[in-house]
Amino acid sequence: MGRVTGLVAVVTGGAGGIGAATSRRLHAEGAAVVVADVRADRGRAVADPLGDGAAFVPLDVTDADAWTACVAEAEERFGPVSVLVNNAGVVHGGPLAELSEADYRRVVDVDQVGVFLGMRAVVPSMRRAGGGSIVNVSSIGGMVSFPNVLGYVAAKWAVRGMTKAAAQELAADGIRVNSVHPGLVETDMTPPDTPAAAQVRTQPIARLGRPEEIADLVLFLASDESSYCTGSEFVADGGFTTR
Template sequence: MTGNGGPNRQGGRLAGKVAIVTGGAQGQGAAICRHFVAEGARVVVADIADDAGKLLADELGEAAVFVHHDVSDEESWQACVATATEAFGPVTTLVNNAGILAFADLTTMPLEDFERIFSINVRGCFLGMKTVAPVMAANGGGSIMNTSSVEGLAGMATLVAYTGTKFAIRGMTKAAAMELGPKGIRVNSVHPGMIDTGMTRGYAGDAGMEWGASRVPLKRVGVPEDLAPMYVFLASDESSFSTGAEFVADGGCTATHAFGG
């Protein structure tokens, strides 16, 4: 893989793919963008983090463009897809990766905070699928990857809202896979465990990350580079018979009682 201006080989596993990666400017999203470009894809880095997004697009060179994108806004989705089409051609690949996290007790969490998490995590995923599906269907199909979580497989105290969104993404993925399969569009969910990103460390702190590492069989938290190859596989034709499925990368935490057990 290379990070200095484009794919490392013309015949990469994602050659000919045009991808939108939401939340693509930093953390897990940035790793996905780098891996996609290294495998021959052209990528729209979609995020509200303008400075980080522009820096990443510059790093990736002609194979990437940055778009300021609010996933909760339908017009922003339409503009993002239009930009991708103008820059690279019809979208073949969507990674609904953007999301936010907030810890709060069920009985004290403000309603506006609950609704904000759903607006970004769930509404953003829905609008992404809604907007790209007609484009993919008109051009022979595609692959959609929705980032859920291990909290989309099991619950955790103080994460009622976040867990609710990740279960919703898991369910929407299966329903969309049924609906879009006949159109050649595959839809899968990805379920990361605790991943060492700025967002996660900002909430958990060093002590929380150490606690997370202690809870999994591999005895470490993940890093974005642990997740990106899974997205490459799902974006590629290698996963052509996989849809409506759950792909887990969690260090083994869901092999027993997850983080909240």
Template sequence: MTRLDGKIAIITGAAQGMGASHARKFIEEGAKVVLTDLNVEKGNALAAELGENALFVKHNVTSDDDWTTVVAETEKAFGPLNVLVNNAGITMAKSILEVTEEEYRRIVDINQVSVFLGMKAVIPSMQKASGGSIVNISSINGLVAGTIGYTDTKFAVRGMTKAAAIEVAHYGIRVNSVHPGVIATPMVVQEDTKASVEEFSKHIPLKRIAQSEEVSSLVVYLASDESSYSTGAEFIVDGGLTAM
């Protein structure tokens, strides 16, 4: 028996990077997974690779209508869902004096509002399933300072997680946040940043950056019944960085 047998999950931002890693791990552990993203080509290719227990749906996470469609497609294909991984997000590395209002509102919509919309959209389906687990991917910048915009939204995800966890606990729905440090995703290890990332890794207590699969293992744990008494909590995957 695998760890996610009987689990029906939506994973956002799943066409590449950490989202794709989560999707692969969920399928390996026996879940049925709806992958969502705006990248149709990569999303369809990954779903085809993962087989009959995976379905790709194009999804703008900032659209309430799109969330309604994704939940409906999930129920149509697999039944009421019991896992949501709010993984989609973007970064921004500008000073507060450089960021425009439009840029700021965009990162808030994608990193913060989408998490609210996702939780709201899946709760009725999870009620049909008699419970569930919501995993919100934040960042260590939801715990300590980073750049403007990104830090703000990741702190917000942490707060929303706690508020929602208390509100939906009586439905048997758990809500937790995951706070990765520096992860070896394509965005992080591209050629123009690779050298600076390698230099930074020397300051991490474990002396390396993490692989996406190391975050995925934690997400699987939170999606599974093994974490049945964990809710409203932060789970950190940073090699000891925030412990210093």
């Protein structure tokens, strides 16, 4: 208990999957948590049971003004933001030759531009907090490639590079920036009965990951336990990328 006591965290995509697990884990370890998502009912269902020190705030990560409002509300409720978990993401599958420009741009807007907007929006607040930790949730799709998800792979590789650039720039402010690269985790994006999920049979730990296992890694990066870590990739994939 208490590994992030006194910190204020914003978790995007907090209404489900890894985001919900992360919101609960950070709150259990003492952080005040803003559960940020476009899905209001599900977001409140995560935040409300946590009680004091947690709140749902609606957020479309592709909207710069919404980011400004989200950070302002976090500060008004709890104080300056010291942890940002850029977790919101979407995926669109299909062959390259059939991928529409609109679908490609939508994935990039959420998965890449949303991360940029979040980092930019939170920096002034983290400076007021005296420093902080930004955790950008990428994917093993940002370490290796997969067919039929071109936009997703493009965005997740970009997040990896953006993390390194931001880490170099923000170190002087006491802000650390790292990326997390989950493998196949059982969420709405990867149900256990899909062909994608079946790929775990060939990895060393031959099962889907659990959202809580990724949340534990995010907690480490949010806490002072990772005080010497910045600009790095942290992979939790059951060994998928060792193949």
